[in-house]
Amino acid sequence: MQAVIVHQWGGPEQLTVETIDDPTPMPGHAIVELKASAINWHDILVRRSGRGFPLPRILGIDGAGIRRDTGEEVVIYPGLNWGTNTAAPSPQFSILGDHVDGTYAELVRVPTENLYPKPAYLSWEEAAALPVGALTAYRAIITRAGLRPGETVLVLGAGSGVSTFSVMIASVLGATVWVTSSSTEKIQRVCELGAAGGVLYTNPDWPQHIIEETGGVDVVVDGVGANLEQSLACLKPGGRVVVFGATAGTTGSIDIPSLYFGQHTILGSTLGTEEEFAGMLTLSESHRLRPVIDSTRPLSDARAAHERIESRGHFGKLVLSAT
Template identity: 60%
Template sequence: MKAAVVHSWGDADQLSVETVPDPTPNDGEVLVELRASSLNWHDVILRQTGRGFTTPSILGMDGAGTRLDTGDDTIIYPCLNWGSAETAPGKDFAILGDSTDGTYADLVSVPVDNLFPKPEHLSWEEAAALPCAGLTAYRAMFTRADLQEGETVLVLGAGSGVSTFAVTFGAAAGAHVLVTSSSIDKIESVRAIGAERGFLYTDPDWVEQVVEATGGGVDVVISGTGANLAEALGCLKPGGRIAVFGSSAGRTATFEVPSLYFGQFTILGTTLGSPTDFGQMLQFVEKHQIRPVIDSTWALDDIVAAHQHLESRRHLGKIVLVNKAE
């Protein structure tokens, strides 16, 4: 089969499209012929650092395709060994494409329990854009932050796959969705998919703008940035909650602890989601006929350029690979 292989951790040009042996399924696994896959920031970090995993490696956690055993159209749940608890993953938790070969390929072998029916209203490219980012947004907003109809949610950093899903999911649930960005163009783009207002985080008083515009702060903040936790807390109304799913702006955050307890705030950590979350997310997507925001599509042969585009941070929504053309 054809696959994008990493032989040495580093820059995007370490990715090489090659012919490699087809995977052999282990017990409880099936082969999926991939029609499309998509890129995540996790892939970039793994490609750059290796995180202790070995090479050669085929990256990729997102994918949609056809089960070779049944011929069914399927979408892949990207987590391995979540465990029995809904509250957090277990000690054997892993991600497809880390220690196992992933979806940057013609074929992938995955546990049969990781295969869910592809939503019928989605194209292959849209389905492949959904797993990691859609799951992360859904669990952050609904399982963890318990966002309710009529509440106001602020999504930090309009542009990423997770943030565009958070906007569309929040709007579909009847919440008032606000966003931040460094770009007026990105704010206007996400307003077209459900955001009611946007704020430039390059403005020194953007937190005050949020508080004033909402009459005292928002109910929920969804953050993949991490480092600006003090500003995020400053946007909350008393009793508000913040769900943190990433640390793209930095791994260390500093804030005044009294603001936390006097504000009665709740800080929630979240990552990806359980099989239950994934099934509920797919039901939500089908109920509301939600379509992912796709920034661009690339042939698997163009994997290096696709990774470089992701690293440029100029994208809005998901970057998708076409593994097998129609």
């Protein structure tokens, strides 16, 4: 099969397309002929530093394709060994493309319980772009933040896969959604997905503009991380911030008195359980939610796709086609 291999951690140039042996069947697993896979920021972080994972490695978390043993069209739940505690993953939790090979390939071997019927209304590219972004947004907004109809949500960093799904999910749940972005064009495009408006985070006073526009928000969906103090500044009394990423840095500071006087809550979130994955698929199908696709490229263009994500110029998901 053809696959994108990393032999040494580093820049996008470390992604090389090679012909390797097909994965072999194992008990409790299935081989999936991938029609498409999608790129996530996690792939970039792993490619840069390795995070202690073994080499060589096939990256890739998202994917959709056809089961070789049954011929079923499937979409892949990318979590492995979440465990029995729905509140948090087990110490053994991992995802495709970390300790085991992922979806930047024509074939992938995954546990059979990780395979779900592909939503019939989605193309292969859309189905492949769904799992990580939509599941991360679903858990952050529904499970962790407990969003209620009529509340106001602020989504940071309009344009990423998770942020576009967050806007769509919060909107169909009856929330008013605002966003931040570095681009007025991206704000306009997110408004087409259901957002009410947005502000430019390049303006250092952007939290005050959010307060002026909304009177304060109930929930902030934060994948930026390092600006936690600004996220808290946008909340109404009793509001909550749910953090799922740290694209701008792994450390941040907050004003402790404003936290307890504001009765605010800070919540951490990550990918999600199998049950949440099933719930996300049900919600997506009932509202016909479609992933926003920035571009689709062949496997051989994985390097260019990584470079585009790192440039921050994309809007939505970047997809690799295996066909």
